Amino acid sequence: MFLSSQNQEDFSDSYNVTFGHHMENGAMYGDLSKMLDQSYLKEHQKGILYLSDKMIAIRLYAALECDAYESNVYHIASIQQHRNSFQDFVHENAKVYLESNVKSTDKIIALSTCMSATTNDRIVVFGVLNEIEKEAP
Secondary structure, three states: OEOOOOOOOOOOOOEEEOOOOEOOOOEOOOHHHHHOOHHHHHOOOEEEOOOOOOOEEEEEEEEEEEEEOHHHHOOOOHHOOHHHHHHHHHHOOOOOOOOOOOOOOOOOEEEEEOOOOOOOOOEEEEEEEEEEEOOOE
16 A cells, blocks of 8 residues: 555645555455445444554545546645535445545545556545554553
8 A cells, every 4th residue: 555645644634545456366455346336335334454553443435446547636736625525525426425524624544546558547535544542551
């Protein structure tokens, strides 16, 4: 997984874009295409992002297909400034959208991978990030 160079490495931005290779064996982001099926996304909605100093819970809520140059997905600075427009775009264009009460103040992660080696088509799965509180010793 690679985080966009436009993002802070600690995932503190309001919108974070990651990229991963679409591996046929399901490694890396190879299974993101399965998220285009509503029942699969619903069954695989939760994950954890492990960083060196913290853990962040991920709750996936949408999956869409787009072009690699889709500004409504990949123009990070604009999206961070226009969160309501971004959420409208995702809701209107997602192939799968789970009603999840996503708020404009939520931190979002986008998981992006290619659909094939010969096109600019992309699969992008969106999730809400929530830092996991460490338990007291």
